[in-house]
Amino acid sequence: MKFTVDKSLEILERTPQVLITMLQNISSDWTSVNEGGDTWSVYDIIGHLIHGEKTDWIPRTEIILSENMNKAFTPFDRFAQLEDSKGKSLNLLLNEFKSLRERNVEFLRSKTITIEDLKQTGIHPAFGEVSLGQLLSTWVVHDLNHIAQVSRVMAKQYATEVGPWTAYLRILQA
Amino acid sequence: MKFTVDKSLEILERTPQVLITMLQNISSDWTSVNEGGDTWSVYDIIGHLIHGEKTDWIPRTEIILSENMNKAFTPFDRFAQLEDSKGKSLNLLLNEFKSLRERNVEFLRSKTITIEDLKQTGIHPAFGEVSLGQLLSTWVVHDLNHIAQVSRVMAKQYATEVGPWTAYLRILQA
Numbered sequence: 001m002k003f004t005v006d007k008s009l010e011i012l013e014r015t016p017q018v019l020i021t022m023l024q025n026i027s028s029d030w031t032s033v034n035e036g037g038d039t040w041s042v043y044d045i046i047g048h049l050i051h052g053e054k055t056d057w058i059p060r061t062e063i064i065l066s067e068n069m070n071k072a073f074t075p076f077d078r079f080a081q082l083e084d085s086k087g088k089s090l091n092l093l094l095n096e097f098k099s100l101r102e103r104n105v106e107f108l109r110s111k112t113i114t115i116e117d118l119k120q121t122g123i124h125p126a127f128g129e130v131s132l133g134q135l136l137s138t139w140v141v142h143d144l145n146h147i148a149q150v151s152r153v154m155a156k157q158y159a160t161e162v163g164p165w166t167a168y169l170r171i172l173q174a
Numbered sequence: 175m176k177f178t179v180d181k182s183l184e185i186l187e188r189t190p191q192v193l194i195t196m197l198q199n200i201s202s203d204w205t206s207v208n209e210g211g212d213t214w215s216v217y218d219i220i221g222h223l224i225h226g227e228k229t230d231w232i233p234r235t236e237i238i239l240s241e242n243m244n245k246a247f248t249p250f251d252r253f254a255q256l257e258d259s260k261g262k263s264l265n266l267l268l269n270e271f272k273s274l275r276e277r278n279v280e281f282l283r284s285k286t287i288t289i290e291d292l293k294q295t296g297i298h299p300a301f302g303e304v305s306l307g308q309l310l311s312t313w314v315v316h317d318l319n320h321i322a323q324v325s326r327v328m329a330k331q332y333a334t335e336v337g338p339w340t341a342y343l344r345i346l347q348a
Contacts, residue, residue: 137335161311
């Protein structure tokens with residue numbers, strides 16, 4: 001499927017409400033635990049999504065579309081949420097994510113991005129030249145990636161409880 | 175985490191609204207496509223969830239809890255939805271799943287299942303003896319498995335659009 005802003009917005013504008021529906025007021029037994037080692041809990045994932053809204057997708061879009069000759073992206077901090085979320089409840093984080101996303105979706109709509117704009121590029125710290133189309137596609141897939149991760153982290157809390165059915169549940173092997 | 179009916183209901187009662195929030199009125203470009211070969215589209219997955227509500231989780235719970243000595247489960251048809259969903263829109267299937275799940279959640283609550291009940295068993299066609307606790311845990315993980323699958327099937331529609339970012343998006347490798 002070819003990238004379009006409209007089809008991408010269909011996902012981007014739904015994600016906060018999807019996560020709120022899954023997680024608001026749920027027992028912390030589901031959301032404060034991780035997949036072992038230094039993997040993330042559901043709580044960590046929502047903090048990570050917030051940090052992306054603040055520092056990644058729209059700031060990088062602005063770099064690509066700006067008149068400024070310096071097209072280098074600031075590296076994204078994958079661990080910022082461990083500090084930023086401190087003392088906040090999951091419900092608070094979900095609402096913060098929702099507000100930030102609403103603002104960012106509104107910004108994206110206001111830009112009325114053209115096919116030509118999608119070919120404009122910025123410089124990613126690891127990949128080098130990347131296009132606006134690739135950045136915005138990644139934003140969408142990143143949302144879906146983390147919805148799947150939230151599902152997986154929660155599913156694994158019942159990994160032993162399912163007994164022999166583990167063989168039929170791909171999510172427990174992932 | 176140990177299985178409890180209450181913690182399981184937290185997931186089971188949310189799943190229809192999670193899927194409705196993700197999918198209602200979205201372009202069929204996201205939902206009518208699959209992951210290649212004979213994998214399932216989002217549309218197929220919702221049909222499969224409906225078939226589970228009708229023939230799997232509660233009918234098997236009833237077999238386990240009944241006075242009847244015959245504890246053998248009817249094998250589940252993983253392909254029934256390909257026939258059953260014919261001619262129905264995705265929105266219609268989502269609402270059908272929601273109604274069936276509401277009824278089944280209500281049934282589960284009405285049973286006031288005890289710790290002793292959870293140890294009762296039925297005979298699975300492939301695994302042999304399985305307990306009610308394992309069956310109900312599997313119902314929960316099965317929901318989360320298919321929410322993750324829906325996310326993955328949609329994410330893969332942008333697999334090439336993300337360019338080099340594919341390396342950071344685990345969902346595209348799954």
